[in-house]
Amino acid sequence: MAQGDLKRKMFVGKVASGFWSLIRGVIILGICYVILYPLIVKIPSSFMREVDMFDKTVQFVPRVLHWENYKVVWEHMKYPTAFWNSLKLTLVVSTIQLAACTFIGYGFARFKFWGQSVLFAAVVFTLVVPPQMIMIPLYLNFRYFTFFGLLPEPGINLLGSYWPFVLTALTGTGLRNGLFIYIMRQFFRGMPKGLEEAAYIDGAGPIRTFLRVMLPNAKPAMITVFLFAFVWQWNDYFFTSIYMGNAEVLPVMLEGVAFDVMKTANYISDNYRSILNNTGMVLFIAPLLILYTVLQRYFIEGVERTGIVG
Amino acid sequence: MSRFRLSKRRREALTGVFFTLPFAIGFVLFFLYPFLQSIRFSLNHLQIVSGGYVLDYVGLENYRNALLVNADFVPVFVEALGRIITDVPLVVIFSFFAANLLNQEFRGRTAARVIFFLPVILGAGIILQMEQSDYIMTQLRVASTEGGILSGAVLREFLYELRIPEATLDYVTAAVDRIPEIIRASGVQILIFLAGLQSIPRSLYEAADVEGFTAWECFWIITLPMLSPLILTNAIYTIIDSFTVMSNPLVQLVRSTAFGGGGFGLSSAMGVLYFLAISVILLAAGAIISRFVFYEE
Structure with a gap:
C-alpha cells in the first residue's frame, strides 16, 4: 500500500517535471524569437529588391539573393x-x-x-x-x-x-x-x-x-x-x-x-x-x-x- | 609603535588618493564643472561669437519657454515620465523571471544565455534609434498588433469579459503590446540577477530541503529575500537606462533643440528640468523599494 503510494508520487513528480520542461522550453524559445526578431527581419530584407517589398508572396525569404x-x-x-x-x-x-x-x-x-x-x-x-x-x-x-x-x-x-x-x-x-x-x-x-x-x-x-x-x-x-x-x-x-x-x-x-x-x-x-x-x-x-x-x-x-x- | 601605525594608515590613505585621483580630477573638470555650467547656461541667452560665446542673463525665461511656449516639451516630457513608471516594474519582473529560468539546468542553456544577452550588445546606441524609426519594422509592428493572437486588443476583450478593473486592464494590455521592448531592455538586468542567484550559498537550499520545504516555498523564503537588494539595484539601473537611452524622445528633443536652432539656453533648461525629474523619481523609487529589501546583516 505504502509502496504503491510512493510509486504514484514518483510518477506524478516525473510527469510534473516533464511538463515544466516543456513549458520552460516554449517560454525560452518564444523569448529568443522576440530577441532575434529584428535580426530575422533585417538580414532577409537586406537581400530584397524594392519590388519584393510589395510582393505578397515574398515573406522573410527573398526570392533571389540580391547583393x-x-x-x-x-x-x-x-x-x-x-x-x-x-x-x-x-x-x-x-x-x-x-x-x-x-x-x-x-x-x-x-x-x-x-x-x-x-x-x-x-x-x-x-x-x-x-x-x-x-x-x-x-x-x-x-x-x-x-x-x-x-x-x-x-x-x-x-x-x-x-x-x-x-x-x-x-x-x-x-x-x-x-x-x-x-x-x-x-x-x-x-x-x-x-x-x-x-x-x-x-x-x-x-x-x-x-x-x-x-x-x-x-x-x-x-x-x-x-x-x-x-x-x-x-x-x-x-x-x-x-x-x-x-x-x-x-x-x-x-x-x-x-x-x-x-x-x-x-x-x-x-x-x-x-x-x-x-x-x-x-x-x-x-x-x-x-x-x-x-x-x-x-x-x-x-x-x-x-x-x-x- | 603608535607612530608607526599612524604612518602606515597615512600611507594607505595616500595610496588610495593616488589610485582614485584620476577620477577626482575628471569628475571636477569633465563633470561637475559642465554640470554647473549647464545650470548657468539655462539662466542665460547663449550666443556663439567668433572665438567663443557670450552669455546674456535672462533669468527664468528659458524655463518659461520650455514649459509654456515650446509646443513639444511638455507632452514629450510627460510621456517619457509615464513610460518609466509603466516600464520599470515590467523590466524588473521580467528580468527576475528570466534570470531564474536561465539559472536552471536544461539542455541548450548556454545557447539560451548567449541569445538572452544579445540585447546588451545590439540594443544600444544607434541601432536602437534607427530601428525605432525603421519603415519595414513599423509596418510589421502595425500588422502584428492588428492581426496577432497575442495582441493587446484581443486580450483586452477577453479580460473585459472577466470583469477586470479598467485601470489594470489598460496596464496589462499596454504591457502585452510592449513585450518586445521590455525584453530587449532587460539584458543587463538579467545579468545582474543571474550573478546574484549564483552567489546565494547552496547550503541554504540544502538546509531547506532537509527541513522538507518544496521548491516553491524555497523561492519565497530564500531566493526572493536574498535577491531583494538587487531588485533595488535593477530598478535604479532601469530608470537611469530608460532616461539616457538614445531612443528616448525627450533625449532627442533636448539634442535637436541645442543643435537644431532652438538655442543652447533653452536646451540646457530642458536638461535641468529633466535632471530634476529623474532625481525625484529615483529618490521615490529608492524610498519605496528599500522598505521591502532584506539585508542579511
Whole structure:
C-alpha cells in the first residue's frame, strides 16, 4: 500500500517535471524569437529588391539573393575606411577606459582615505546625470579648450580629434564609466586580502602589487568591462557625433547612409530607404556579433563570478 | 609603535588618493564643472561669437519657454515620465523571471544565455534609434498588433469579459503590446540577477530541503529575500537606462533643440528640468523599494 503510494508520487513528480520542461522550453524559445526578431527581419530584407517589398508572396525569404544593396551601402558608407576608423577609435577608447576604471576601482576597493565615500558618491552621481545635461558645456569646453584657463583665451579646438574621448576615458568620466568603476570595485573587494599582504611582506609597493598580483586575477571582470566598453563605444552615436561630427566613423556613416544615397538619386521611397538602413545595420553589427561569439564564454563566466552584485 | 601605525594608515590613505585621483580630477573638470555650467547656461541667452560665446542673463525665461511656449516639451516630457513608471516594474519582473529560468539546468542553456544577452550588445546606441524609426519594422509592428493572437486588443476583450478593473486592464494590455521592448531592455538586468542567484550559498537550499520545504516555498523564503537588494539595484539601473537611452524622445528633443536652432539656453533648461525629474523619481523609487529589501546583516 505504502509502496504503491510512493510509486504514484514518483510518477506524478516525473510527469510534473516533464511538463515544466516543456513549458520552460516554449517560454525560452518564444523569448529568443522576440530577441532575434529584428535580426530575422533585417538580414532577409537586406537581400530584397524594392519590388519584393510589395510582393505578397515574398515573406522573410527573398526570392533571389540580391547583393546590390550591399554594394550600394558599402560604397556610400565608405565601409572599409569607416570600419577602420571606428575600430581604431573604439579600441583606443575602450582600452583606456578599461585601464583607468580598473585602476580607479582598485583604489576604491582597497584603501581607506579621507573623502572616500563622498568621491564614491560622485561615481554614482555620474551615472545618474543624463549626458544630455552636460552635453552643451562639454561641447563648448572642447571647442574652445583653454585647459581651464591655462591656455590663452580663444583656446584650441579639440573637436574632431580623439582628445575629448581620451581625456574623459583617462579620468573615468566617459560613457557609463561609473558602471565600470563600480564593477571593478565590487570585484576587487571580493578578492582575498591575503594576496596583497603576501606581496607587501615580500617588499612590493602598491603599484607593483596591483600590476603583478591583482591584475592577473582580475581577468574575468576585466573582460566583462572591456566588452561593455567596446560595444557601447562602437554603438555610440551621441558623443561621437558631438565630438567628431564630421568624422568617417561607422555610427555617423550609418546614420546618414540613406540620405547620402538620396543625394545622388534625388528620390528614394520609404521602402528602399528602409532596405538600405537594414543593410547598413547588418554591416554595422556584424563585427560586434563576431566579437561577441568569440568572447561570450568569458563574458558570461565573468559576469557570474564578478558580482556586478551590490 | 603608535607612530608607526599612524604612518602606515597615512600611507594607505595616500595610496588610495593616488589610485582614485584620476577620477577626482575628471569628475571636477569633465563633470561637475559642465554640470554647473549647464545650470548657468539655462539662466542665460547663449550666443556663439567668433572665438567663443557670450552669455546674456535672462533669468527664468528659458524655463518659461520650455514649459509654456515650446509646443513639444511638455507632452514629450510627460510621456517619457509615464513610460518609466509603466516600464520599470515590467523590466524588473521580467528580468527576475528570466534570470531564474536561465539559472536552471536544461539542455541548450548556454545557447539560451548567449541569445538572452544579445540585447546588451545590439540594443544600444544607434541601432536602437534607427530601428525605432525603421519603415519595414513599423509596418510589421502595425500588422502584428492588428492581426496577432497575442495582441493587446484581443486580450483586452477577453479580460473585459472577466470583469477586470479598467485601470489594470489598460496596464496589462499596454504591457502585452510592449513585450518586445521590455525584453530587449532587460539584458543587463538579467545579468545582474543571474550573478546574484549564483552567489546565494547552496547550503541554504540544502538546509531547506532537509527541513522538507518544496521548491516553491524555497523561492519565497530564500531566493526572493536574498535577491531583494538587487531588485533595488535593477530598478535604479532601469530608470537611469530608460532616461539616457538614445531612443528616448525627450533625449532627442533636448539634442535637436541645442543643435537644431532652438538655442543652447533653452536646451540646457530642458536638461535641468529633466535632471530634476529623474532625481525625484529615483529618490521615490529608492524610498519605496528599500522598505521591502532584506539585508542579511
